[in-house]
Amino acid sequence: MNAVLEICCLVLTLLPPGGLSLSTHVAVIYPQDPVLRMGSNLTASCWVHPELGVHASSLFWTLNGQPLPSSLYRVLSPTNLSVTLAGLNASRQTSGDNLVCHNHKGHILAGSCLYVGMPPEKPVNLTCWSRNTKDLTCSWAPGGRGETNISTQYTLKYKLRWYGKEKECEDYTHTQPYSCSITRDLHLFTPYEIWVEASNQLGRAASDFITLDILDVVTTDPPSGVTVSRVGQLEDQLSVRWEAPPALKDFLFQAKYQIRYRLEESQDWKVMDDVGNQTSCRLAGLRPGTVYFVQVRCNPVGIYGSRKAGIWSEWSHPTAASTPHSERLTPGSCDSKSSGDSNSTLRRELKQFFGWVRKHAYGCSSMSMKLYDQWRVLMQKSHKARNQVLQGDKS
Numbered sequence: 001m002n003a004v005l006e007i008c009c010l011v012l013t014l015l016p017p018g019g020l021s022l023s024t025h026v027a028v029i030y031p032q033d034p035v036l037r038m039g040s041n042l043t044a045s046c047w048v049h050p051e052l053g054v055h056a057s058s059l060f061w062t063l064n065g066q067p068l069p070s071s072l073y074r075v076l077s078p079t080n081l082s083v084t085l086a087g088l089n090a091s092r093q094t095s096g097d098n099l100v101c102h103n104h105k106g107h108i109l110a111g112s113c114l115y116v117g118m119p120p121e122k123p124v125n126l127t128c129w130s131r132n133t134k135d136l137t138c139s140w141a142p143g144g145r146g147e148t149n150i151s152t153q154y155t156l157k158y159k160l161r162w163y164g165k166e167k168e169c170e171d172y173t174h175t176q177p178y179s180c181s182i183t184r185d186l187h188l189f190t191p192y193e194i195w196v197e198a199s200n201q202l203g204r205a206a207s208d209f210i211t212l213d214i215l216d217v218v219t220t221d222p223p224s225g226v227t228v229s230r231v232g233q234l235e236d237q238l239s240v241r242w243e244a245p246p247a248l249k250d251f252l253f254q255a256k257y258q259i260r261y262r263l264e265e266s267q268d269w270k271v272m273d274d275v276g277n278q279t280s281c282r283l284a285g286l287r288p289g290t291v292y293f294v295q296v297r298c299n300p301v302g303i304y305g306s307r308k309a310g311i312w313s314e315w316s317h318p319t320a321a322s323t324p325h326s327e328r329l330t331p332g333s334c335d336s337k338s339s340g341d342s343n344s345t346l347r348r349e350l351k352q353f354f355g356w357v358r359k360h361a362y363g364c365s366s367m368s369m370k371l372y373d374q375w376r377v378l379m380q381k382s383h384k385a386r387n388q389v390l391q392g393d394k395s
Helices: 002-008 341-361 369-394
Strands: 027-030 035-037 042-048 060-063 073-077 080-085 097-102 108-117 124-131 136-141 153-160 179-182 191-200 203-206 210-213 224-230 238-243 254-263 270-276 280-283 291-301 319-322
Touching: 027 097, 042 108, 060 080, 124 191, 124 210, 136 153, 136 191, 153 179, 224 291, 224 319, 238 291, 254 280, 270 280
Parallel strands: 027 108, 035 108
Antiparallel strands: 027 042, 042 080, 060 097, 073 080, 097 108, 124 136, 136 179, 153 191, 191 203, 191 210, 224 238, 238 280, 254 270, 254 291, 291 319
16 A cells, blocks of 8 residues: 555655755645545645745646636645545545646646545455365455455455464465465364455454365366267267366265256256266257267365365366267158058157156166167167158159
8 A cells, every 4th residue: 555655646846946956845735645534524735835936826726637626725825725625535546536736837746645435344255165175265355335446455364263373364366356375284174264354544344254174165176088979879969978086086075076068059058967976977868960068067075074065166178079960851751651550659659668768867877778779779770761761762
């Protein structure tokens, strides 16, 4: 904050008539760089050096480059002009509002920065997670209306719950705003108390405490080695395989996975929640001859015996694959009904039966999948044979 003040508003010095040295201020504004609450009133004075030969009545004020009405001025002495600002609004910029005193030619004599805002409200939404138990990152949000353009400092503090010494997080270089990562001297199997303190020149506030064990907030890297491939010539299915996150290879935990997929031309993802802990899955009910994008993510459940579920990882990079083109009748073709009513009835019953199998085997269950695959291949061969017969009749 002090560095900002020093850079933002410097008292300007000029070389006036009469040979004043460059180090002598020809004008000074008081108060210099005040920090005020919203709604406050301010009376500022511009004092000019008597040897400058300038009368206070010839001076004028600007705020952020805009002249202030002369009705706000008051000549206190031949060398002192004041201005009164009532009901100040929050600063328009974090570097402060520029209040400047000019001579009658418009030259700048002196300047001051006004920092107008409110004391910080207590930070909210404090949440933490650990990447592969190697660190602990926490993020939060400013309370209320935020910083109201007064520079506010946030400090993440933590300690071991029963006997720890209070410490401050040091790594605020995380990509997210309002976050900090603790990367050393972490203890597993021990609860931490964590909170955030906000402070500016008008006051300070602290968030609510949260208590957590690092093992309860573990998230992993995304699953690796994700591959998507066709299931033979089944036009409505794709097979997805992946590997557990390598960083947790030697950990005691039960992984839980999710898959999501979407059409190439769509942005709407369909999520499958019932994947469980297996590292392969069958997507069914897809469109023939269509490109799909697939992603997988992981949740480490019960890591090292923790009773709480972990935190979902990021999704893996999208992997694309296409389903085979359908061999069914093209538009305008006619399906022969010469096979008889009994054959039609059998096909209808088989369709109903395997529709039930497909419904209950949808997703990643292996129930009757081999039988289902055999039936689908048989049906597709039947469709292909009928198409060839029909094409021969036409010729």
